[in-house]
Amino acid sequence: MDRAGEQQVPHRAWRPVRNDNEVRTMVCENWADKLDAYLDGELPPAEARAVGEHLRSCGACAAESLSRVQQKRAVQAAGQRFTPDPAFRARIQKSIAPRRASRWKVVWFPALAGAMALVIVGAISLHLNRERRGEQQLLSELADLHVATLASSNPVDVVSTDRHTVKPWFAGKIPFTFNLPELQDSPFTLVGGKVSYLNQSPGAELIFRVRQHQISVFIFQEQALANGCARKNAQSARSFSARSWSHNGLCYFMISDVAAQDLDKLRELVKRAG
């Protein structure tokens, strides 16, 4: 998964920061304060949108946010370090199991009920957590790819608003084909596309624009994703709005900072083309 992300983050994308360091601290101090909350998904939607807009226009802040995302992920990976010994697990299980049950019924029952409640809450939260974690990780990778595209000086490899140019460009580059939506009479324009990677598998990244916002639409083969497509319709990742669905063995993901309605509109158009 990482390899794909790395490929999408060319070194040249962050060079301007070094040169513009002074400008950045002068102009972007206000924004820099909000970057952490933005990347932690803790900004209210309106502010998140404003930061997203700024990131698109400011290479220095976009590169800074990329580096912070990388640090977040490095700490996440490094922090998951210690695994308990099975013997220790058994000991704990034994220690919280009710003792001398028959003699101390009054003590026994609430303790058992407590333990049961803990186990049930635990099982449910573990399951939900695992599911959510897998999904969040996938969305987080895609959000990185999206930010990388925004930060890149060459966001797309095939620049064209014509779907009949963009679609054939992918032929031979990715192991599947897809249809692009008819965008006439819609507020969206096609900016172009490029080959993207997830789990070392190639897929398509299409960039659409609506007003000043960019939307990335990722298409990957279902079999390329470890957990299959997101089971539930994805809603958000780190304050980006996201949508996902599958069709004909392909997984579609949309990610952007636009309003949810815009994302839904484009999703309908893409689905119809499907």
Add this chain to the structure above:
Amino acid sequence: MPHFERLYNFACWLTQDRHEAEDLVQETYAKALKGFSSFQPGTNFRAWIYKILRNTFLTSRTGLKATSNVPLDLEGDDVLPPAKETPESILLQRSDSQLVQQALERLPVAYREVLLLCEVEEMSYQEISTTLAIPMGTVMSRLSRARRALRTLVQEMQGSRG
């Protein structure tokens, strides 16, 4: 057992010793069971149990030592100097895990715990605020300081490693 593995991981990071971490986790479950009636359904269970673990740690010998040895002004009102580093200099990839782990170990415990809760446990600011019993504003400023401190440490270590 809810959150068992993750609590253990967190306990190891706090105590920096596996045996102590085991004692800490065991005591946490014992306290949680005993005080289960004080848990209010509908409130955050995870924050509740992490809070028990952390409070138990803070009152332990290691915890008292770890927190009393910190002369750092963790929440001062001073304005943070602008970051001098460039993103290239902290190309933190997963391959650098060991370096990041060493840097985390060297951070003051207050920074270490807030980073772990945010990045590893993926807690929201609200959850962190409940767990650490500090206001949201403090969560944000402490996180920001912790991240900067980690960055600086990693850079220093990268520098000394050549």
